[in-house]
Amino acid sequence: MSNIAQVIVNIPARSIDKPFSYLIPEQLPAIDIGWRVLVPFGSRKVEGFVISLEDEPTDGLKSILAVLDDYPWFNDNMLKTAEWLSRYYLCSPAEAMRLFVPGLSGIKSTKAYQAAHAIDCEQASILLAAKPAEYRTVLSYILDHGPVSQADLAKLPGSIETILKFLLQHKLIIHTDTVLKRGKASTIRLINLTVSKESAAQAEQALPPSKSAQRRLLHALIQTGELSPTELRNLHISADTVRKLTSQGLVASREVQIFRNSYNTIIHKVDEITLTTAQQQALQQIGPVLKAGIHKSFLIHGVTGSGKTQVYIKAVAEARGLNRQAIVLVPEIALTSQIVARFQAAFGQDVVVMHSKLSVGERHDAWRRLHSGQAGIVIGARSALFAPVDNLGVIILDEEHEFTYKQEDSPRYHARQVALFRARIAGAAVILGSATPSVETYHQALSGEHTLITMDKRVDNVPLPPVTVVDMREELLKGRRSVISPALTEMLAEALFRKEQAVILLNRRGYSTFVLCRECGHVLKCRHCDIALVYHTPGHSLRCHYCQERHTVPDTCPECGSRYIRYFGAGTQKVEEALNALFPTAKIIRMDQDTTTKKMAHDKILAAFAAGTYDILLGTQMVAKGHDIPNVTAVGIISADTALNLPDFRAAERTFALLTQAAGRAGRGNKAGRVVMQTYNPDHYAIVNGGMHNYQGFYENEIIFRRQLNYPPYSNLIKITVQAGDEIQVHRNANQLAAELSPVSANAATTVIGPFPASVAKVKDIFRVNILIKTKDMAEVTGHLANLNIACRKDVIIDIDPINVL
Ligand SMILES: Nc1ncnc2c1ncn2[C@@H]1O[C@H](COP(=O)(O)OP(=O)(O)OP(=O)(O)O)[C@@H](O)[C@H]1O
Numbered sequence: 001m002s003n004i005a006q007v008i009v010n011i012p013a014r015s016i017d018k019p020f021s022y023l024i025p026e027q028l029p030a031i032d033i034g035w036r037v038l039v040p041f042g043s044r045k046v047e048g049f050v051i052s053l054e055d056e057p058t059d060g061l062k063s064i065l066a067v068l069d070d071y072p073w074f075n076d077n078m079l080k081t082a083e084w085l086s087r088y089y090l091c092s093p094a095e096a097m098r099l100f101v102p103g104l105s106g107i108k109s110t111k112a113y114q115a116a117h118a119i120d121c122e123q124a125s126i127l128l129a130a131k132p133a134e135y136r137t138v139l140s141y142i143l144d145h146g147p148v149s150q151a152d153l154a155k156l157p158g159s160i161e162t163i164l165k166f167l168l169q170h171k172l173i174i175h176t177d178t179v180l181k182r183g184k185a186s187t188i189r190l191i192n193l194t195v196s197k198e199s200a201a202q203a204e205q206a207l208p209p210s211k212s213a214q215r216r217l218l219h220a221l222i223q224t225g226e227l228s229p230t231e232l233r234n235l236h237i238s239a240d241t242v243r244k245l246t247s248q249g250l251v252a253s254r255e256v257q258i259f260r261n262s263y264n265t266i267i268h269k270v271d272e273i274t275l276t277t278a279q280q281q282a283l284q285q286i287g288p289v290l291k292a293g294i295h296k297s298f299l300i301h302g303v304t305g306s307g308k309t310q311v312y313i314k315a316v317a318e319a320r321g322l323n324r325q326a327i328v329l330v331p332e333i334a335l336t337s338q339i340v341a342r343f344q345a346a347f348g349q350d351v352v353v354m355h356s357k358l359s360v361g362e363r364h365d366a367w368r369r370l371h372s373g374q375a376g377i378v379i380g381a382r383s384a385l386f387a388p389v390d391n392l393g394v395i396i397l398d399e400e401h402e403f404t405y406k407q408e409d410s411p412r413y414h415a416r417q418v419a420l421f422r423a424r425i426a427g428a429a430v431i432l433g434s435a436t437p438s439v440e441t442y443h444q445a446l447s448g449e450h451t452l453i454t455m456d457k458r459v460d461n462v463p464l465p466p467v468t469v470v471d472m473r474e475e476l477l478k479g480r481r482s483v484i485s486p487a488l489t490e491m492l493a494e495a496l497f498r499k500e501q502a503v504i505l506l507n508r509r510g511y512s513t514f515v516l517c518r519e520c521g522h523v524l525k526c527r528h529c530d531i532a533l534v535y536h537t538p539g540h541s542l543r544c545h546y547c548q549e550r551h552t553v554p555d556t557c558p559e560c561g562s563r564y565i566r567y568f569g570a571g572t573q574k575v576e577e578a579l580n581a582l583f584p585t586a587k588i589i590r591m592d593q594d595t596t597t598k599k600m601a602h603d604k605i606l607a608a609f610a611a612g613t614y615d616i617l618l619g620t621q622m623v624a625k626g627h628d629i630p631n632v633t634a635v636g637i638i639s640a641d642t643a644l645n646l647p648d649f650r651a652a653e654r655t656f657a658l659l660t661q662a663a664g665r666a667g668r669g670n671k672a673g674r675v676v677m678q679t680y681n682p683d684h685y686a687i688v689n690g691g692m693h694n695y696q697g698f699y700e701n702e703i704i705f706r707r708q709l710n711y712p713p714y715s716n717l718i719k720i721t722v723q724a725g726d727e728i729q730v731h732r733n734a735n736q737l738a739a740e741l742s743p744v745s746a747n748a749a750t751t752v753i754g755p756f757p758a759s760v761a762k763v764k765d766i767f768r769v770n771i772l773i774k775t776k777d778m779a780e781v782t783g784h785l786a787n788l789n790i791a792c793r794k795d796v797i798i799d800i801d802p803i804n805v806l
């Protein structure tokens with residue numbers, strides 16, 4: 001019998017990357033690999049994950065204190081995925097494993113104080129005699145109340161910090177941890193009969209009329225079989241009545257778990273729809289793979305409105321029919337309630353929705369429903385990937401090109417990569433879907449890594465909307481300075497006249513995107529960040545979009561004192577103003593980060609717009625995501641170029657995807673759609689092909705550029721960011737690190753670029769310098785990086801396969 005457990009302690013410190021050995025106490029025999037336990041760690045009690053068992057001499061080892069669940073939290077698939085994650089993304093094992101725990105930690109521990117075990121009261125009173133009375137008050141409070149938190153003690157008079165320090169120093173009190181398990185299952189007691197209905201009826205008859213409550217309870221139980229606490233309350237039956245009948249052996253209770261169900265959307269039943277030929281063909285390829293239970297990945301490249309969601313639903317139904325579970329990932333749950341609603345309509349209670357607004361308790365309940373097999377489908381943003389499913393059949397990534405699939409904190413994983421790994425070891429299928437697949441994924445599909453499924457027509461052969469490209473340089477030559485061109489105005493006027501709806505995209509929030517002194521050219525920048533301030537109309541203020549600090553608008557230029565301060569670059573607020581001026585009777589709603597800070601704000605705006613409460617939906621990229629609103633016939637893109645000129649190798653890809661997705665919102669129902677796209681770069685291939693919904697055309701241009709410059713998919717990237725509060729120091733550290741990387745660049749398959757300042761060189765007073773590694777030999781490079789121990793450094797960020805290289 002093994003008596004030692006190797007435990008990963010759930011502390012996100014990157015320097016702790018090894019398991020610790022703990023003794024398994026005799027009274028906890030069930031502990032095995034995958035269990036969550038409570039262990040002592042230093043002076044604290046922390047959550048730990050058992051990763052292996054051993055037999056070893058037990059001298060001096062501390063014991064596991066408790067188990068946190070009554071089953072192993074991690075199955076083999078979850079353990080292997082965590083291990084791979086930590087290796088591939090160079091994060092600590094704890095950082096990888098805690099992704100699988102709702103809220104990242106299964107316990108909540110607070111510091112507390114309690115009386116020392118061997119406190120000598122006489123000696124204490126001598127010690128405290130010379131001290132103010134508050135000292136004695138605090139000590140007796142602790143003596144009376146047992147472990148108390150500092151927050152509790154703060155209510156007492158006196159300078160509590162000083163008093164506690166004194167009491168600790170003289171060993172009158174000690175520190176402890178009080179540990180609470182998070183997300184405890186909620187249970188209720190149901191009351192039922194222990195005898196047959198006939199005997200219960202006889203007993204009811206035999207009771208004297210004075211015992212009316214007991215008679216009522218028996219009567220109700222004969223009729224319904226079982227009563228919940230709420231029903232008992234409604235019948236005015238007290239606990240005492242229940243106890244009396246229990247003692248007579250007539251009724252008993254049982255405890256059942258209840259699940260907090262927080263995604264209380266109304267479930268609409270859908271009519272069975274006939275699949276289109278393209279949908280059928282897609283499923284003919286996916287079905288056999290699910291049946292065979294083998295791992296295979298698919299890329300569904302389907303134009304906007306081709307009916308990809310229906311393919312996902314049928315594939316999930318197929319997996320469920322085989323009793324296997326499904327994980328469905330969407331880029332942002334707040335923006336995708338339509339797809340959630342479609343899944344709920346199709347599968348009802350079998351669906352668990354992971355919403356970022358769920359409490360930790362609700363997340364635990366969701367996890368338990370999946371673990372216990374009460375639900376078989378989880379739908380959510382990237383964190384749903386870590387659901388405890390035992391019998392994985394399929395993972396779906398809708399809009400697989402979206403950058404929100406990449407986590408931007410450690411561990412900086414990409415959901416697509418993790419999904420492919422998890423599915424491979426589970427023998428499950430992966431379905432990636434998009435109208436604008438990422439260049440990497442499409443390249444992989446062409447080279448046979450994923451089976452490519454093309455759906456090149458909209459449902460019912462509805463045509464894709466024609467796009468009019470407006471050259472804003474010509475507009476300027478004609479003396480037109482408005483943010484809204486005549487072509488766009490005309491399209492909007494027509495749509496409004498026909499009582500149809502319009503979507504307007506401008507991917508910049510605020511009113512003016514920068515403020516400049518006409519006299520000396522000085523651009524107003526944030527004090528803490530190396531970035532231009534954005535002018536916002538509410539409150540007439542300048543805001544930093546990086547640190548959120550607000551500044552008042554100066555009357556004169558801080559550099560030269562001139563009064564010629566002018567505003568440039570239009571944001572959504574300015575466009576809203578222009579639209580209001582053009583169409584005073586139209587009802588316009590703006591959706592951007594500034595209007596969606598409240599809970600469910602996205603949902604509310606989209607639902608109101610879909611219901612026809614508004615005529616025009618205006619906003620940032622949020623308005624371009626998978627919405628399917630049949631009455632939207634006009635889409636206007638104010639500036640197609642916002643992302644195009646960024647010095648990022650994905651600028652064209654970002655631009656093309658955003659334009660195509662936005663254009664794809666128009667004309668999805670039985671009314672024809674139209675799109676107007678305003679640009680200063682009408683000849684750029686991202687814009688030309690975006691205007692024709694032509695993914696292949698875009699891809700063929702883009703892939704040449706990627707090959708020439710050896711960017712992904714022809715290489716892998718690793719971005720290393722060095723940070724420091726001091727500008728000279730940060731460069732010194734970065735140069736030193738670059739020197740340490742010399743063994744990495746020795747390989748001909750690898751190039752090290754930099755160090756160079758990040759494009760926003762300072763954020764919140766921290767300077768950032770990047771080193772970029774391009775390699776065809778990822779394993780070798782990450783091996784070196786692991787040896788150099790860079791991942792442990794607090795001032796260094798390693799980003800494997802970065803989405804943002806700036
Ligand atoms: N077989 C079908 N018969 C009739 N209508 C269908 C069928 N399949 C899908 N639809 C409808 O077609 C519309 C478009 O489908 P869906 O939203 O799945 O497209 P999509 O491919 O996900 O598009 P996008 O990439 O733009 O999000 C929806 O309103 C959907 O209800």
Ligand SMILES: [Zn+2]
Pocket residue numbers: 526527528529544545546547548549764
């Ligand atoms: Zn700032």
